[in-house]
Amino acid sequence: MSMLRFATAGSVDDGKSTLIGRLLYDTKSLFDDQLAAVEAVSHARGDDYTDLSLLTDGLRAEREQGITIDVAYRYFSTPKRKFIVADTPGHSQYTRNMVTGASTADLALILADARKGLVEQSRRHAILCTLLGVEHLVLCVNKMDLVGFDRDRFEEIRAEFTEYARQIGTKQVTVLPVSALRGDNVVNRSENMPWYDGPPLLELLESAPAGSADLGTGTRFPVQYVIRPQSVTVTDHRSYAGQVAGGVLRTGDEVLVMPSRTTTTITRIDSPSGPVTEARPPMSVTVQLSDKLDVSRGDLLCPPQDVPTVAGELEALVCWMDETAPLVPQQRYVLKHTTRRVRASVEAIDHQLDINTLHETPAAELTCNQIGRVRFRLTAPLVFDEYRRNRTLGGFILIDESTNHTVGAGIIV
Template identity: 60%
Template sequence: MAGTNTGYGMDLLRFATAGSVDDGKSTLIGRLLLDSKSIFEDQLEAVEATSEAKGYDYTDLALLTDGLRSEREQGITIDVAYRYFATPNRKFIIADTPGHVQYTRNMVTGASTADLGLVLVDARQGLTEQSRRHAVILSLLRVPHLVLAVNKMDLVDYDEVVYEKIYAEFTQFATKLNVPDLEVIPISALQGDNVVTRSENMAWYSGPTLMHHLEHVHVASDRDLIDARFPVQYVIRPKSDEFHDYRGYAGQIAGGVLKPGDEVVVLPSGMTSKIAKIDHFDTEIPEAFPPMSVTIHLEDDVDVSRGDMIARVKNAPSPSQDIDAMICWMTTKPLQPRQKLAIKHTTRTGRALVKDIQYRLDVNTLHRDQATNELGVNEIGRVTLRTTVPLLCDPYSKNRTTGSFILIDEATGVTVGAGMING
């Protein structure tokens, strides 16, 4: 997963942006792309020409990222737009998520793999209901780092009092949430203040610029490097005579560190063996850790198949068929008790029965509506499920990979829900 330097490539940070309409999110992303020199000259020339044709006395950086806006308004695209850029220090993947309440499911999709959440507020408007909702969703999804970017400071004359008021209000609100790391940065995306270069207009602010924070926020230790988890995705048994003894298990490390010689257990069978070697592409490596994709070889010829999990003998997840989880419902037909759905957890698939809907969570007020008997589209609630196969899971608070799952409509094959397992 993101945000870790695997030792086999440049450090990567995934971050999700969220904001209300016209708070400058597109302009901010445009500014990051421009100032990190991640756009082509002809792109910039086209944007400058369009800005001039519209009579603007500035370059409208939002035009760099607003290609999807017209489609979105027509209802064609309601997905997450992913954008990529890099600096000498780090590679970045931006999940640009729509801000409206009807796109909650898209924000959940974009933020589910993010290392950092970036919430924009307009300095003139202050905190809105949407700002709070975005922070709640990022907190629910256990995004470990949160940045509140107070944008359009140029329109309030770079007033420190305006910033301090928003800072105080948001930090007070954040005490109700699970936000382990919070940074509040005053910026002007349009003018470039505190985005990449430090602002001379806000000498009163002594914190980092947004880009400096994105480049240096420490995310390597956000992973669970203690509890070894390796969901088997594919069994490699070449049919050629040259490799007739080759048997490897391919997948992505979901937690912990695995090394040759480690004693491991294969779940759910409970068979034990030792790791003989670990391959990363064509190279044998001394250890593997998240988010590396590797092939593991065992000393013994034990029965292993897709959906199994390799873990340490004395630190393995307990298989469970009764699942208590927070679910974001993603389709117009509501989720109701006794409903049957397909479930996919890491590389394991099965079927699930909805036993009970305990409550619906109001993501604006954090109120728990226990009288509800269904979850509508874009609603989040606490649900208990019974699965046909035991899931080899951990609490989502401990491991975001082994603690999450998706629910699928068996008739259509469409993903209808995303779940986070409670501890």
């Protein structure tokens, strides 16, 4: 069966965790003891219903506050497909966690409260998902039961979101009305909304295209670790471990080692289950080469005819995540890109993007949750692709060297 990775997004209290809990419950993906534990906690809190959001909100602080803080990954399957879902937080304070969950998704479920419609965080998550390369956005207009299953209210929100998605360049948009608490249009069609003629959410997820998160237009293999066995039971060899970030690696292929631009040939590929003749994303493998070369962590294997960019400068769209200090020109950070770290200084901020109007305005700094186009100068050349060409080689994070905190995420343009 194929696998679909999707993430939930949207503002706080829009019902993301409840929707995922409903999917797990209605697809019978829960163990009896899981359901019993959720029912017991719901009863102890005085709820007159089983709070399915507790299935993903596992932290004590999440259960006490009724919000999602960390990304919760859940796995379930139907007879047609397997799913990996990342339930991400909606609070603006935890935008970095949402970016983490959406960065590997094939599809994003963005929830909106039918009473409130689209709010600032709904738009922020929609544009972040689009910038992160998520090609299919599904807007679930939730809590339709609280507006009397009003079709006009649904159509109003659908028109507004469809226009916004067109402006930010989203490739595919689907909008459907749901009630996660009651299960309307989640797994089964709702009798309360006969005017809706589209599929329920699960049917849509089962038919959505998958695999976009793994695709890259060229073969890319960032080296994570050099393996040199020192044992009498293992033949002495040198191999290079990493995760395939694009294309296909095959034994016998000629590859270029970047940034040294040395040519060699792949003689063997090993996976956790044994030798293989080819490896595709997101397989983690070790590779042996025909020549004894100076290859180390942070280097990259690629085809000689399809070489990524090597440069000491880059431009990127940056989502700033630090609440304590803004991003300003001349500031220095550690830039982590694939398996390599280099120091980077901010040359200039070209503009800030207004997530409501989508206007580009001049900016002297970027504060928490703001998005802007930034130019960086690096202390050492970096091997990269544009993000739209390869997610792995086109993305990076910024780290404050004094605190070791992740303060920003960027996509190379």
